[in-house]
Amino acid sequence: MSDAAPPHREATTTRTGPHPGPSTPSAEGARAPGDGGGPQEVRGLLDSLGPLLLEWLPRQRWFAGKGRPISGFALVSATELLPPSGAGPGLLHLLVRARQDGAGEDCYQLLLGVRDVLPPHLAPALVGRPADGPLRGRAVYEGLTDPRLAALLLERLRMPGRLGPLRFTREPEVVISPDLAPRLLDAEQSNSSAVYGETYILKLFRRVGPGVNPDLELPRALANAGCARVPAPAAWFEAEPPRAGSEPMTLGVLQPYLPGSADGWQLALGALAVGADFTAPARALGQATAEVHLALAEALPTTALDRHRLEALAAAMTHRLDAAAEAVPALRPYRAALCAAFDDIAAPGGAGRTWRAQRIHGDLHLGQALRTPADGRWSLIDFEGEPAVPLAERRRPQPVVRDIAGMLRSFDYAAAVGRAPGTGWADAARAAFCEGYAAAHPDDPREDPRLLRAHETDKAVYEVLYEARHRPDWLPVPMSAIRRLAEGSRAAGGTPV
Numbered sequence: 001m002s003d004a005a006p007p008h009r010e011a012t013t014t015r016t017g018p019h020p021g022p023s024t025p026s027a028e029g030a031r032a033p034g035d036g037g038g039p040q041e042v043r044g045l046l047d048s049l050g051p052l053l054l055e056w057l058p059r060q061r062w063f064a065g066k067g068r069p070i071s072g073f074a075l076v077s078a079t080e081l082l083p084p085s086g087a088g089p090g091l092l093h094l095l096v097r098a099r100q101d102g103a104g105e106d107c108y109q110l111l112l113g114v115r116d117v118l119p120p121h122l123a124p125a126l127v128g129r130p131a132d133g134p135l136r137g138r139a140v141y142e143g144l145t146d147p148r149l150a151a152l153l154l155e156r157l158r159m160p161g162r163l164g165p166l167r168f169t170r171e172p173e174v175v176i177s178p179d180l181a182p183r184l185l186d187a188e189q190s191n192s193s194a195v196y197g198e199t200y201i202l203k204l205f206r207r208v209g210p211g212v213n214p215d216l217e218l219p220r221a222l223a224n225a226g227c228a229r230v231p232a233p234a235a236w237f238e239a240e241p242p243r244a245g246s247e248p249m250t251l252g253v254l255q256p257y258l259p260g261s262a263d264g265w266q267l268a269l270g271a272l273a274v275g276a277d278f279t280a281p282a283r284a285l286g287q288a289t290a291e292v293h294l295a296l297a298e299a300l301p302t303t304a305l306d307r308h309r310l311e312a313l314a315a316a317m318t319h320r321l322d323a324a325a326e327a328v329p330a331l332r333p334y335r336a337a338l339c340a341a342f343d344d345i346a347a348p349g350g351a352g353r354t355w356r357a358q359r360i361h362g363d364l365h366l367g368q369a370l371r372t373p374a375d376g377r378w379s380l381i382d383f384e385g386e387p388a389v390p391l392a393e394r395r396r397p398q399p400v401v402r403d404i405a406g407m408l409r410s411f412d413y414a415a416a417v418g419r420a421p422g423t424g425w426a427d428a429a430r431a432a433f434c435e436g437y438a439a440a441h442p443d444d445p446r447e448d449p450r451l452l453r454a455h456e457t458d459k460a461v462y463e464v465l466y467e468a469r470h471r472p473d474w475l476p477v478p479m480s481a482i483r484r485l486a487e488g489s490r491a492a493g494g495t496p497v
């Protein structure tokens with residue numbers, strides 16, 4: 001296939017056949033809808049959906065490759081969860097690789113409804129009508145928006161088992177009642193979630209890859225360790241590995257829904273709107289975070305953060321900064337000053353004392369903490385880590401300071417978005433969070449300001465890239481932190497964050 005081929009055409013003809021390229025799983029691993037659909041039918045399916053996906057996929061909030069055109073698709077698997085019958089909808093589960101020039105490939109999970117006639121309330125969910133192929137002329141739409149189809153997915157989790165490459169598992173002691181009415185969350189998300197009868201929430205991962213997703217792995221480990229700060233997975237589903245020797249892909253996790261809960265972001269903005277301080281909730285959140293860290297360190301392996309690892313950490317932070325500055329030129333004037341914060345931790349005695357690395361949340365911010373109104377108790381959710389980071393990296397042990405820095409940045413974000421006058425509100429919330437953490441954990445993050453500053457800098461760099469890609473209007477929020485952190489770094493000896 002010529003690289004000069006128009007993307008539209010290429011997308012319809014790329015690697016759907018039985019002889020995929022080296023990085024593409026074999027189409028023998030792909031299942032076509034209907035009974036025993038072979039490679040011909042598989043090829044026909046993606047050929048006809050390709051042009052529609054080319055338009056639709058980049059518009060989805062959860063599409064990770066924003067700003068880079070898609071140059072081709074490859075089908076990893078196609079499973080018919082429900083065949084269309086008469087006026088009833090069908091449900092097709094697809095794993096599709098999208099290739100982007102210069103950016104490799106990402107595998108996405110799609111749940112597509114299929115109907116001859118799309119009812120008006122589902123019209124906004126339309127992906128399109130294929131011009132040819134097995135779905136020719138039918139309405140193909142985002143399946144989770146259709147309550148009948150979302151209900152079907154819960155039914156699969158309720159009655160576990162296998163279907164083609166898909167494997168549904170339920171914790172043996174969990175009983176899921178039938179007929180829990182579904183509703184799709186319309187939150188700005190990296191994935192998609194459906195709530196069932198205010199009892200369960202199913203998170204459907206969108207960008208998927210081989211290996212257990214930490215958002216299943218860590219909450220399960222925490223539940224087994226008796227930590228009640230995290231909703232325990234009740235059921236989940238995976239895809240069998242497309243290649244021998246590779247690991248299954250986690251596709252979705254069902255967990256108890258915390259009804260009436262509000263997330264820390266909403267609560268912080270609410271407090272800012274009425275000029276209230278946030279120190280009591282921040283202190284409690286620090287304590288909850290410490291409890292989760294302690295439980296993770298008990299449940300899963302830890303390692304010492306020795307000099308060699310600190311050097312590797314500093315090098316990785318510098319590398320991320322360079323990649324971000326490549327994409328966001330506004331970062332470039334601050335590069336040298338920001339690098340100094342990373343170099344600081346690699347210098348002898350840079351992290352004041354020896355810390356340990358362990359499994360952590362990985363993308364902790366106020367939106368990942370839910371508080372239930374009845375008892376004011378905080379729970380943590382979404383242990384997936386930073387969506388842009390490769391899975392293997394997200395599953396590595398890291399210093400707990402990374403999570404702490406994430407939450408400290410979040411207080412700063414809230415203060416900026418909630419237009420706090422001056423830095424007092426954020427400073428007080430940040431201090432209270434650290435106090436709460438230190439009261440419940442033997443390690444006090446304030447004892448090592450250089451390690452904390454390096455992590456806060458690294459997080460702010462990540463946020464600059466995140467905002468540039470997803471919410472350009474918000475770019476000034478992390479950029480003002482970048483300026484402050486660079487200033488602190490330039491000042492002799494640096495200013496503790």
Ligand SMILES: Nc1ncnc2c1ncn2[C@@H]1O[C@H](COP(=O)(O)OP(=O)(O)O)[C@@H](O)[C@H]1O
Pocket residue numbers: 185187188189190191192193201203231255256257258259261263367368370381382384
């Ligand atoms: N157990 C839960 N109980 C109540 N609401 C939840 C629960 N889990 C997630 N949510 C809601 O769903 C939203 C998205 O969940 P999250 O796991 O953060 O998804 P994503 O990774 O796609 O951002 C959260 O912001 C929260 O409002």
Ligand SMILES: O=P(O)(O)O[C@H]1O[C@H](CO)[C@@H](O[C@H]2O[C@H](CO)[C@@H](O)[C@H](O)[C@H]2O)[C@H](O)[C@H]1O
Pocket residue numbers: 189190265363365366367382385386387406409410411413414463466
């Ligand atoms: O919740 P996700 O796992 O999708 O995390 C991503 O999106 C977050 C925004 O929703 C982003 O968080 C940034 O914005 C928050 C305010 O909306 C702020 O509280 C965080 O501190 C800030 O990092 C997160 O970085 C990103 O990975």
